[in-house]
Amino acid sequence: MNGRTDDCAFCTLIAGKAPAYKIMENELSLGILDINPLAPGHCLVLPKRHVPWWHDLSEEEVKSLFSLARLMAQRLKQKFKSDFISLYARGRRIPHTHIFLIPTVSGDLTDRFFNALEKFQESPEELIKIKNSLELIAATLLDNPSI
Numbered sequence: 635m636n637g638r639t640d641d642c643a644f645c646t647l648i649a650g651k652a653p654a655y656k657i658m659e660n661e662l663s664l665g666i667l668d669i670n671p672l673a674p675g676h677c678l679v680l681p682k683r684h685v686p687w688w689h690d691l692s693e694e695e696v697k698s699l700f701s702l703a704r705l706m707a708q709r710l711k712q713k714f715k716s717d718f719i720s721l722y723a724r725g726r727r728i729p730h731t732h733i734f735l736i737p738t739v740s741g742d743l744t745d746r747f748f749n750a751l752e753k754f755q756e757s758p759e760e761l762i763k764i765k766n767s768l769e770l771i772a773a774t775l776l777d778n779p780s781i
């Protein structure tokens with residue numbers, strides 16, 4: 635059993651019960667076109683097993699997912715002449731791990747969005763308080779022997 639759920643859009647797609655533009659796959663992961671692209675070639679890379687959060691994947695699944703993401707990114711960069719391939723994973727909209735791969739050129743929509751996010755990251759008062767606590771945060775992380 636792969637943990638598939640009948641009400642998960644990605645599990646339905648992986649099971650072949652919904653159409654998808656499949657681009658590449660390996661034993662544990664599948665790469666498809668995003669049906670709501672932010673740029674030509676915008677792809678998603680999914681584990682074939684239903685796992686809501688990427689950090690709950692097995693070590694083998696992580697290797698599979700990022701290996702496929704890298705291969706797809708190399709093809710996307712070549713085919714769409716992008717400067718680089720943006721990568722992010724969130725998983726709030728569809729709770730099945732998926733990595734976004736977006737061919738990006740300087741000044742396009744994705745580049746402007748992340749530039750704005752990075753600029754925002756440096757400004758709000760609530761974030762400055764966190765920035766001023768970096769030593770404590772680092773100590774908290776280092777003190778946890780289970781990580």
Ligand SMILES: [Zn+2]
Pocket residue numbers: 638639642643644645646683684685729730
């Ligand atoms: Zn799923």
